Amino acid sequence: MIASEVVEERVQIPLAAEVLSEERVAYLEGLINQARTAAAVFSQFSQEDVDRIVKPMVLAGLQQAQHLARLAVEETGIGIMEDKFLKNMVATEFVYNYIKNNRTVGIIREFPESNLVEMAEPIGVIFSLTPITNPTSTVLFKCIMAVKTRNAVIFSPHPKAWRCCAEAVRIMYEAALKHGAPEGVFTCLESHTLQDNAYLMQHKHVGLIDATGGPGAVKAAYSSGKPALGVGPGNTPVYLEKTANVNPAVVDIIISKTFDNGTICASEQTLVIDHEIYDSVLKKFADLGAHICNEKETRLLERTVIDPETGFMQPVAVGQKATDIARFVGLSVKPDTKLLIAQIKGVGREHPLSVEKLFPLLAVYRAKSTEEALKVCIDVNHAGGLGHTAVIFSRNDQIIRKFGEVINAGRIIVNSPGSVGALGGVYNDLVPTFSFGCGTGGGNSTTDNVNIYHYLNIKRVARRTQAHMWFRVPNQIYFNMNAVENLRNFPSRSTIIVTNPALEHMGHVDIVRRYIPEQTHVHVSVIPDAEPEVKVVMQGVEALNFYEADQIIALGGGSVIDAAKIMKLKYESPDADLEELAAPFLDLRKRVVRYPTEKVHRARLIAIPTTSGTGSEVTPFAVLTDKEHGRKVTLADYSLSPDVAIVDPQFVMSMPKGLTADTGIDCLTHALEAGVSSYASPYTDSNAMQAIRMVFKYLPVAYEHPDDAEARCMMHNAACIAAMAFSNASVGVNHALAHAFGARFGIAHGRANALMLPHVIAYNASVPSKFMPSPYTQGYVAHKKYATVADLLGLGGHTTDEKVKNLVTAIEQLLDRLGFPRSIADLGISREEFERAMPELTKLAFDDPSWRSNPRMPLMSELADLFWKAYQGRGPAKVDSMPQQQTA
Amino acid sequence: MAMTAVWQTIDDERVVLDLQTAEEKLDGAEGEVVLDFSSVHRVDPSAIRALEKLVNTADKNAVKVALRNVNVDVYKVLKLVKLASRFSFVA
Numbered sequence: 017m018i019a020s021e022v023v024e025e026r027v028q029i030p031l032a033a034e035v036l037s038e039e040r041v042a043y044l045e046g047l048i049n050q051a052r053t054a055a056a057v058f059s060q061f062s063q064e065d066v067d068r069i070v071k072p073m074v075l076a077g078l079q080q081a082q083h084l085a086r087l088a089v090e091e092t093g094i095g096i097m098e099d100k101f102l103k104n105m106v107a108t109e110f111v112y113n114y115i116k117n118n119r120t121v122g123i124i125r126e127f128p129e130s131n132l133v134e135m136a137e138p139i140g141v142i143f144s145l146t147p148i149t150n151p152t153s154t155v156l157f158k159c160i161m162a163v164k165t166r167n168a169v170i171f172s173p174h175p176k177a178w179r180c181c182a183e184a185v186r187i188m189y190e191a192a193l194k195h196g197a198p199e200g201v202f203t204c205l206e207s208h209t210l211q212d213n214a215y216l217m218q219h220k221h222v223g224l225i226d227a228t229g230g231p232g233a234v235k236a237a238y239s240s241g242k243p244a245l246g247v248g249p250g251n252t253p254v255y256l257e258k259t260a261n262v263n264p265a266v267v268d269i270i271i272s273k274t275f276d277n278g279t280i281c282a283s284e285q286t287l288v289i290d291h292e293i294y295d296s297v298l299k300k301f302a303d304l305g306a307h308i309c310n311e312k313e314t315r316l317l318e319r320t321v322i323d324p325e326t327g328f329m330q331p332v333a334v335g336q337k338a339t340d341i342a343r344f345v346g347l348s349v350k351p352d353t354k355l356l357i358a359q360i361k362g363v364g365r366e367h368p369l370s371v372e373k374l375f376p377l378l379a380v381y382r383a384k385s386t387e388e389a390l391k392v393c394i395d396v397n398h399a400g401g402l403g404h405t406a407v408i409f410s411r412n413d414q415i416i417r418k419f420g421e422v423i424n425a426g427r428i429i430v431n432s433p434g435s436v437g438a439l440g441g442v443y444n445d446l447v448p449t450f451s452f453g454c455g456t457g458g459g460n461s462t463t464d465n466v467n468i469y470h471y472l473n474i475k476r477v478a479r480r481t482q483a484h485m486w487f488r489v490p491n492q493i494y495f496n497m498n499a500v501e502n503l504r505n506f507p508s509r510s511t512i513i514v515t516n517p518a519l520e521h522m523g524h525v526d527i528v529r530r531y532i533p534e535q536t537h538v539h540v541s542v543i544p545d546a547e548p549e550v551k552v553v554m555q556g557v558e559a560l561n562f563y564e565a566d567q568i569i570a571l572g573g574g575s576v577i578d579a580a581k582i583m584k585l586k587y588e589s590p591d592a593d594l595e596e597l598a599a600p601f602l603d604l605r606k607r608v609v610r611y612p613t614e615k616v617h618r619a620r621l622i623a624i625p626t627t628s629g630t631g632s633e634v635t636p637f638a639v640l641t642d643k644e645h646g647r648k649v650t651l652a653d654y655s656l657s658p659d660v661a662i663v664d665p666q667f668v669m670s671m672p673k674g675l676t677a678d679t680g681i682d683c684l685t686h687a688l689e690a691g692v693s694s695y696a697s698p699y700t701d702s703n704a705m706q707a708i709r710m711v712f713k714y715l716p717v718a719y720e721h722p723d724d725a726e727a728r729c730m731m732h733n734a735a736c737i738a739a740m741a742f743s744n745a746s747v748g749v750n751h752a753l754a755h756a757f758g759a760r761f762g763i764a765h766g767r768a769n770a771l772m773l774p775h776v777i778a779y780n781a782s783v784p785s786k787f788m789p790s791p792y793t794q795g796y797v798a799h800k801k802y803a804t805v806a807d808l809l810g811l812g813g814h815t816t817d818e819k820v821k822n823l824v825t826a827i828e829q830l831l832d833r834l835g836f837p838r839s840i841a842d843l844g845i846s847r848e849e850f851e852r853a854m855p856e857l858t859k860l861a862f863d864d865p866s867w868r869s870n871p872r873m874p875l876m877s878e879l880a881d882l883f884w885k886a887y888q889g890r891g892p893a894k895v896d897s898m899p900q901q902q903t904a
Numbered sequence: 905m906a907m908t909a910v911w912q913t914i915d916d917e918r919v920v921l922d923l924q925t926a927e928e929k930l931d932g933a934e935g936e937v938v939l940d941f942s943s944v945h946r947v948d949p950s951a952i953r954a955l956e957k958l959v960n961t962a963d964k965n966a967v968k969v970a971l972r973n974v975n976v977d978v979y980k981v982l983k984l985v986k987l988a989s990r991f992s993f994v995a
């Protein structure tokens with residue numbers, strides 16, 4: 017951003033094209049038309065075509081660098097020819113060096129690991145304002161960027177730099193045209209009026225305004241309603257910290273501040289020096305050709321080079337030599353003076369020289385401490401330089417970092433000259449540019465060094481990523497009669513057996529004790545016969561702590577095993593917040609909460625199930641009952657999975673009929689839900705399908721002949737196998753409904769599942785009113801999977817529709833055979849009571865994470881509908897709106 | 905059904921000339937003009953100007969212009985210069 021514009025363009029550019037003659041409009045339309053056609057034609061060019069044009073343009077710019085520098089100084093009366101020559105070289109050679117191997121056509125970047133590809137889409141027509149301070153270098157830079165990105169540009173140079181800019185455009189255009197660029201790719205407004213600018217800025221065929229100019233122009237660009245790149249004003253603070261290498265620092269500052277007579281807006285404005293080195297630094301400056309002003313001279317400069325009314329620098333001083341300024345204001349300095357240095361005592365309107373001064377006058381400030389120095393730098397930064405550039409000279413990394421933190425500047429230049437450093441590519445690896453984005457602090461949309469990527473629309477082609485899947489189960493599962501003997505293999509100093517009173521009475525605990533190695537201290541923790549609550553769990557944790565347990569044996573149904581899982585969690589990681597860990601999530605791998613990995617204790621968890629249903633002995637889930645709120649809370653994490661599972665049917669021989677039926681149907685529900693889950697994989701399918709077969713064959717036998725050891729054994733294994741499936745594929749809407757209903761009405765988990773099951777299958781087999789968005793879903797297949805189950809069970813049927821119906825009927829028959837109630841009404845719950853509970857039931861079910869893997873995304877109304885179906889009860893299964901193309 | 909008044913093959917090497925020839929045939933023509941772009945790989949600004957001129961003349965004569973086998977890149981150029989809507993496209 018350019019000083020003179022700061023002062024001159026304070027007038028707002030009119031936004032509407034108010035007073036343009038017909039001829040002028042025709043002229044501007046001609047420019048637009050030409051540029052638009054060129055840009056359109058350019059869209060056909062390949063990367064090679066473009067690169068073939070760019071190189072000769074760069075060479076032409078290099079060849080004409082001196083000629084253009086001379087023209088610029090002559091026309092503008094600003095700056096130094098030799099420095100402008102260097103700027104033209106940077107704008108061509110350095111920019112080329114940065115862009116030459118960068119792709120700007122077609123695929124420009126690839127990210128194979130994330131299946132993403134970036135592709136370039138040109139902008140079209142760019143309307144570009146260029147400044148008086150860097151006139152030709154900015155034009156060269158923008159022409160090269162435009163061709164590299166296949167855009168056309170209409171230039172509107174600063175009126176006082178029109179001739180040199182027009183010449184730069186001509187040189188670039190001729191070189192481009194000669195090597196195949198489309199005719200009309202660059203044009204330059206013949207003269208510059210604010211109305212012309214306004215007309216073009218608002219033109220519907222202009223895609224982007226690139227405003228390198230004063231605040232008026234930038235504001236007009238941003239207010240035009242068009243996408244715009246703008247630059248902000250600068251006021252560069254420099255901190256010369258006491259650990260800095262002073263000699264090179266002083267030289268760097270002189271290089272930078274005198275470069276092109278200080279016209280680069282990134283150049284140093286106020287130098288803050290630690291007092292320890294202050295005097296020696298000033299002496300160094302004086303030795304190298306700076307004039308250190310005394311108090312009187314400083315006052316004189318304040319009155320003359322700064323406009324007392326606006327507080328901004330006087331435009332006449334911009335880009336003038338130090339000696340000329342001195343002469344102009346009546347200061348006597350040595351003839352070889354390079355730089356004027358004025359000491360200031362603060363920043364702000366009372367200290368006129370603390371503003372931006374785009375000429376070789378540097379304000380200096382003595383800071384008594386680092387703290388003070390940083391504060392003064394912040395003050396300078398906020399006095400008109402937000403988002404632009406700042407400089408620090410220091411060898412203290414901590415102070416450099418702090419400076420970076422507190423100063424708001426797009427470029428923070430370390431131990432090098434600010435102006436040339438900010439241009440990029442010379443002293444550092446910043447992207448070479450002639451437009452400094454100043455972020456929101458400077459009223460811009462970016463803090464970047466504007467570059468080719470700002471001249472492109474970047475399109476991202478995102479290929480579907482193959483979702484990672486897993487199959488995780490405890491690595492030790494012992495099964496079949498007397499598998500409990502394997503407990504001998506687990507040495508322990510102190511073991512706690514968690515169990516229920518009933519199981520202890522039945523003698524199960526004694527059997528277990530028999531196989532625990534002799535030297536082990538064993539304590540039995542009997543928890544109430546109910547689904548676990550936090551209070552119970554915490555009592556168990558106290559026992560674990562008291563006995564300093566290194567092993568937990570959970571002997572019981574799902575309730576006991578789940579309680580033991582949570583006891584272990586709280587014992588090992590006492591700070592674990594159960595409420596937080598139970599927070600809702602959509603995708604296990606992306607969820608917000610993390611289970612603790614830091615452990616105070618370590619205890620092996622061995623699960624010995626005494627029911628054949630939940631499979632909790634291998635699952636990563638634990639269900640807590642929250643009586644206070646009438647809900648169940650599911651904790652899910654593989655760290656909850658038991659270390660060892662012992663699936664020994666001798667412990668289930670004692671199960672009463674009702675429990676056998678309830679837990680058996682829970683097992684079937686697990687397998688069916690895992691089978692149609694959107695997380696299902698061939699690994700889980702094989703387990704799910706096998707479990708379903710075993711349940712249909714052995715559950716009725718185990719129910720009707722509780723002493724049939726084979727049936728008991730097979731059902732016990734089936735529960736564990738189904739659990740391996742749903743541990744990895746999860747469950748579905750059936751469990752969401754059952755959890756809500758079970759918690760609200762105190763119905764056993766398996767029984768609650770049974771009441772929902774036929775209705776849920778019919779629901780899942782129908783075309784979803786809403787598909788579940790999930791990266792795991794590969795089309796809609798639930799109905800076909802049910803049909804596969806029917807085939808597996810030999811249920812007959814020709815179409816998918818028939819097979820699903822047969823499956824539902826077979827399940828209903830099984831439920832009848834196991835003596836299940838046919839409806840919720842049969843449980844004695846009145847319609848009125850159920851109706852009253854409905855809003856809460858649907859809310860609880862919707863909050864339940866179980867359905868997140870359901871093949872059909874349930875709407876609240878559908879959850880209510882399913883509850884009502886379960887209330888009314890099952891009859892002949894009714895499957896509505898089956899998909900049409902079903903011949904399985 | 906529209907009568908095909910002019911059928912002109914456009915050569916990739918001489919797009920502008922061929923378009924001018926086609927335009928000349930429009931005077932007093934009726935029905936539809938088919939310009940066969942099968943061999944055209946790219947268009948340049950002069951081709952765009954020639955096409956615009958031709959379609960203006962066609963409009964004056966109430967003749968419809970169909971472009972045959974325009975490749976995707978050229979089609980996009982016509983879209984960008986807002987000329988596409990003035991033609992019909994045939995395969």
Ligand SMILES: NC(=O)c1ccc[n+]([C@@H]2O[C@H](COP(=O)([O-])OP(=O)(O)OC[C@H]3O[C@@H](n4cnc5c(N)ncnc54)[C@H](O)[C@@H]3O)[C@@H](O)[C@H]2O)c1
Nearest residue numbers: 516547573574575626627630632635637639667670671765
């Ligand atoms: N962690 C998981 O993966 C998972 C999966 C599904 C369900 N669950 C949860 O598990 C709990 C249900 O577990 P459950 O169905 O095993 O029932 P349960 O553990 O609640 O036991 C039910 C009753 O049966 C008794 N019992 C247990 N084994 C017996 C036996 N061998 N002989 C006689 N009586 C016996 C118990 O003492 C209890 O009174 C619910 O809280 C449910 O939400 C957990």
Ligand SMILES: [Fe+2]
Nearest residue numbers: 630682686765
């Ligand atoms: Fe379950």
